[in-house]
């Protein structure tokens with residue numbers, strides 16, 4: 490324990506910062522949040538946050554980087570890092586960073602992501618290259634889309650041709666719209682023990698698609714309502730146990746394939762965003778290679794994390810446990826970039 494005290498756990502004040510820092514404190518680390526001025530009052534409320542470094546906007550992050558290095562901080566990236574800082578700023582970060590930055594190029598390119606999933610034998614939705622090929626409802630997604638923004642739905646190729654005229658984002662991908670239940674699986678892969686865990690799962694609550702059923706379809710006619718997928722929250726869920734083996738196997742294949750495609754591969758938390766069809770088949774719409782916001786439901790652990798640990802283990806806490814273990818074994822350099 491004495492060794493770990495010399496390092497501090499830090500993150501940006503947004504997304505899953507509270508979970509990450511609470512978990513770090515539970516494991517005995519000092520904690521730092523880098524927050525914009527307007528969020529200081531939020532983070533001051535919590536006793537598990539030891540230090541608040543203030544910046545005017547997230548893009549001013551490089552200005553406090555030397556302070557973080559001097560404090561021996563280890564940065565834990567989350568969904569806001571790429572969304573607000575961009576990939577380049579992440580790659581250029583000099584402060585110790587938990588995770589493999591080489592993954593960023595694969596994750597941000599929808600075609601590379603697809604290649605990775607296909608090589609891992611993980612099922613993905615059909616992809617259409619030309620409008621003339623479209624023969625099912627489709628979802629059109631820009632590469633930078635996050636939190637459900639930057640998408641459109643088209644029922645058929647005629648609707649696609651009309652809507653694409655007003656869609657400015659480039660590049661984009663045309664994917665089959667998979668009809669089924671969305672389920673987000675939160676994994677953690679430990680490079681120290683070479684073990685994969687499922688720590689929790691969630692279902693997103695998206696406006697307006699998750700509320701369209703509140704108005705019967707005959708009453709919707711003529712209203713011109715278009716489905717949108719903007720995330721506003723998350724709810725917990727447990728998976729039918731017969732599907733759990735496949736959930737683990739897919740995660741294992743994703744990890745093994747990452748080691749072949751990307752130097753050192755993927756480690757730490759990641760999420761497979763799946764849709765489960767009526768035939769009980771998974772279709773993977775995206776991979777997120779870091780902690781996802783749905784894990785915020787499980788600050789006190791989940792029914793899945795209880796299978797491994799007798800204490801409440803969130804994804805944030807699991808990250809801190811891995812760092813502590815690496816310090817103990819003198820293997821910290823293997824899990825940081």
Ligand code: AMP
Nearest residue numbers: 503504568569572635636720722782783
């Ligand atoms: P925020 O902290 O709300 O400003 O969000 C930071 C980034 O994470 C944005 O790209 C959001 O779209 C994404 N995000 C935030 N909350 C969620 C959530 N519950 N599910 C999925 N993505 C989210």
Ligand code: AMP
Nearest residue numbers: 614628637664665666667718762774775
């Ligand atoms: P994503 O940003 O890729 O996680 O997608 C945001 C949301 O759009 C998902 O949670 C789903 O509700 C929906 N979605 C994305 N891709 C598809 C797809 N191929 N089929 C059906 N729904 C999708």
